[in-house]
Amino acid sequence: MKTKDRIVAAALQLFNEQGEANVTTNHIAAHLGISPGNLYYHFRNKNDIIHRIFQQYAEHLRKSFTPVTGPASASPAVWFHYLDAIFYVMWEFRFFYANLNDILHRDPELHKKYLAVQRELAVNLQALLRELNAQQVLAIPDQEIDPLTQTLKMVVSFWVSYQSAQSLDPRISQAVLYEGVARVLLLLKPYFHPEKGAELAKLSEHYQALARTPSDPFHK
């Protein structure tokens, strides 16, 4: 693993554990046993590191939320895929969600990338919902697709912040994020096709069980 990648990985880890504001570039360097100068050889900036992390984040979003089309999209496996992806992104980049505005407003270039990714994501989500409508899994009135997409994005975007504000401990657990996944499912519940009720119940059960797990297992 190259130094450049090790820096990104260490920064991500420390940001997630301690909050981006509390992690200095010197901390990252010390954590890796390299010199601060070396860190600045690979990255022009602290923000530059965050850009690289954001890139990973964006790639995950793109890969994970490319709409599956055709009958395959009706299978339960697809639901697990999307919901696990939501969890993964919330957990892996929780520092980003926890400090979204600080990070974005400090760096307009990153902010623009973020907005582009969000737009793209919205398009994908809408396509996805329409596909699920077509596959008779969901039944969302057309004019509600847009606001629902927005609500979903908003809940996912601020679930980490919301939960962090609920506890004196700034760190969040995986359990709390699975709760967020279950909440997303709840938002979709009114639109599930009647005969998909059992399927929904099973999914819901699955994530609620994970939300009850005290340890931090990762769904595979």
Added chain:
Amino acid sequence: MKTKDRIVAAALQLFNEQGEANVTTNHIAAHLGISPGNLYYHFRNKNDIIHRIFQQYAEHLRKSFTPVTGPASASPAVWFHYLDAIFYVMWEFRFFYANLNDILHRDPELHKKYLAVQRELAVNLQALLRELNAQQVLAIPDQEIDPLTQTLKMVVSFWVSYQSAQSLDPRISQAVLYEGVARVLLLLKPYFHPEKGAELAKLSEHYQALARTPSDPFHK
């Protein structure tokens, strides 16, 4: 106006305009034309000032969301009252919403007060929704009252952050917050009694109109 109050007012204004993290105690003092020492004569801390602002915030919440009981709660005036209160609190303390976690996790004492206020608010909101159920204005199934309360709180709590993240300009307009009020109404829409449809439409119209207003008028 006493110096102590002028400090609180100036701090609130500057925090809202520039973000709490970017406003130093010296900035506040300079903005008022007083010495830093004088500021520290009236407040022990920067946090002490924030505590005072939070107190104002909490008082507004308490006063504004004390549930109205009896037939009066069915009048449209009550809706205007509550929705305007939501707007007021989001606008007047937007710096707080925009930096919620930073502020809370830096000051555990404040965090405890915040959690207490939130609990109290949840109780009041639930009582309010039940009363509106009783008055046949809403028809929320009992087991949905709690999750709905949570969702409402979450949307209000992070609307400012959410909207801030959507724009390159960190400052948010009143219009955007009226949009948030309209969104709250939207969350309640499914539960409105059928014959209250017209009333709802009127309310919705009102706030959507405000959300379209480019200048910053304030509903009275």
Added chain:
Amino acid sequence: MKTKDRIVAAALQLFNEQGEANVTTNHIAAHLGISPGNLYYHFRNKNDIIHRIFQQYAEHLRKSFTPVTGPASASPAVWFHYLDAIFYVMWEFRFFYANLNDILHRDPELHKKYLAVQRELAVNLQALLRELNAQQVLAIPDQEIDPLTQTLKMVVSFWVSYQSAQSLDPRISQAVLYEGVARVLLLLKPYFHPEKGAELAKLSEHYQALARTPSDPFHK
């Protein structure tokens, strides 16, 4: 009791309890329930207060160490008088002994007064020792009177500091100061007339007993 005197008394108490450097003029005023302005109405300075305390200190020294002359000086009561006076002055003005150099070098005027008092004290002590020589209580060779005086003064002057440095707790107990009194007696021991041995033993016993007392009684 006049405000002026109350200020001096409060300052002395707080200085002794918490150390002069840790007691601000505002502390003193708050402790008395008066305004800082009022304190400065009565005293030009924090140093001015210390001057007043020093004056009390100097008066005690003068009164207590005026040499008793004639056969009376041979009585044990005289010894108790002098040794109790040493204890009193160490206890009552322990903040002064604990911060001697800080206080003196910050205020040359006070320093001059201090040096004058010390010179006067040295003269008195020497006269006293000579009288005790004359009364056949002590037998100090003439050329040793001066160095002995100096040693006595030095031990008394820095006993408080010395003991404070021996303990992690900056506060000193009365017991520890009685130990200092016993130490003074020890310095004189070699010069006691052989037949005064019993008397010396009794004195020594007395102060060593007090040094063992855990509570803080005051000898009268």
Added chain:
Amino acid sequence: MKTKDRIVAAALQLFNEQGEANVTTNHIAAHLGISPGNLYYHFRNKNDIIHRIFQQYAEHLRKSFTPVTGPASASPAVWFHYLDAIFYVMWEFRFFYANLNDILHRDPELHKKYLAVQRELAVNLQALLRELNAQQVLAIPDQEIDPLTQTLKMVVSFWVSYQSAQSLDPRISQAVLYEGVARVLLLLKPYFHPEKGAELAKLSEHYQALARTPSDPFHK
């Protein structure tokens, strides 16, 4: 000379010249022509610098007062060694002696180290005195060894403070410290073996001469 060492040396010099309390970290940095940030790159704290100085102090004490055993301890050279060491430590770390209690009570960790060093020193001094007894240089009754050790330590510890209080100028001269060395010798005088009188006189003469020297030579 490395920057780290230069900082320690400059701090020691400025502390000795102006008193520890009057020397800020910025003063030290400015005096060396380096940035305050650089100083904090090498030391976490002002206290951290003092810890480093204390370490040097402790090392000197340990090295210099390791008891010499055997007949060698009877030679005059040994006396010069010990008395010069006393002088050196009083001179080189005079700021420490001048502000002992301020420095110790502000930093409990340092205070503990200090007490440990003092205990070790007491043990060494007692061993040394016993060896000199064995070598027939001194004749100290066994039960007087402990109090004598204490007195020696106390005189050395507070000689700097004592002398500083005697003069309006807070700075102390080397001459005055040589006087302190002579005083130490005086305390031992009663216990010198009769036939060592000439030797003692020579030693005493030596340090008294240095105490009379206005310039600041250093015995080698």
Added chain:
DNA sequence: GATGAATGAGTATTCATTCAT
């Protein structure tokens, strides 16, 4: 690729003292 010493602007806070009322 990597080191690590160096920069310097920035920030919250303290406290003896003043003065209009």
Added chain:
DNA sequence: GATGAATGAATACTCATTCAT
């Protein structure tokens, strides 16, 4: 006599970033 609001200079410490080697 007394109030209490106001002053302002001073201080320890941080951290993203640079650059000679």
